Amino acid sequence: MDEFIEGWTAQNGATRDRLLPLLHAVQEEAGHVDDAIVPVIAKALNLSRADVHGVVTFYHDFRRTPQGRHVVKLCRAESCQARGGAAIEAAAAQRLGVAMGQTRSDGAVSLEPVYCLGLCAIGPNALVDGRPVARIDGAALERIAAEVAA
Numbered sequence: 001m002d003e004f005i006e007g008w009t010a011q012n013g014a015t016r017d018r019l020l021p022l023l024h025a026v027q028e029e030a031g032h033v034d035d036a037i038v039p040v041i042a043k044a045l046n047l048s049r050a051d052v053h054g055v056v057t058f059y060h061d062f063r064r065t066p067q068g069r070h071v072v073k074l075c076r077a078e079s080c081q082a083r084g085g086a087a088i089e090a091a092a093a094q095r096l097g098v099a100m101g102q103t104r105s106d107g108a109v110s111l112e113p114v115y116c117l118g119l120c121a122i123g124p125n126a127l128v129d130g131r132p133v134a135r136i137d138g139a140a141l142e143r144i145a146a147e148v149a150a
Helices: 002-012 016-030 035-045 049-058 078-082 085-096 138-149
Strands: 070-075 109-114 126-128 131-133
Touching: 002 016, 002 035, 016 035, 016 049, 035 049, 070 085, 070 138, 078 085, 085 109, 085 138, 126 138
Parallel strands: 070 109
Antiparallel strands: 070 126, 126 131
16 A cells, blocks of 8 residues: 555645545545554655544545445435434344444445435435435335345
């Protein structure tokens, strides 16, 4: 990963404003931003480790651990919550065998929160491997679980 960062900064620059693009590139390359790579990124951009760590932990889209082979993101915005999102979240955690914000121990699925998918009138909603799924109910949850298990 050190070589990847060196090559990326040589091509894209090594200034403070390159931190977010570099973090996205690292996550795209490695699947997550491992804590062990934070000092390398900090050194490459002449930032403190605290600066880099703060950005990685502030933004929800950066993962610090590997993501599951399938990712189910459930909307936690007010509209979806008003339409039963909390109950769907509890049922999803039970059915998929993983707590919100975690990856199942077998690496098959990650269950993550997302805050508004822009489908408020037809919630509760989810993203399943990047594909929007609206009107989540028990039947939809079973279809999602079957898709993830396949």
